[in-house]
Amino acid sequence: MTPSLGDLQGTLSAGAEEAFLRGAMSIGSLFTGAGTGLVCGPVAAVIHFLRGRTARH
Structure with missing residues (x-):
């Protein structure tokens, strides 16, 4: 499967992805x-x- 724009799945570890989000x-x-x-x-x-x-009038 070729990566598409915005597809970062597998690029970051789960902890790094959570911190980023x-x-x-x-x-x-x-x-x-x-x-x-x-x-x-x-x-x-x-x-x-x-x-x-208006309150002063």
């Missing part, structure tokens, strides 16, 4: 959290600003 998932989770914060933070700031403005 765990590291990749951790980095992915960090970027997901950062992206969520970048979207939700400004939205929350705008809502806070608008609610504070």
Whole structure:
């Protein structure tokens, strides 16, 4: 069987493969959290600003 793009089966040991995948998932989770914060933070700031403005009137 000829290797295809993305086929790394047998290239890494089981322990190395698990460590690599765990590291990749951790980095992915960090970027997901950062992206969520970048979207939700400004939205929350705008809502806070608008609610504070209407409460003073």
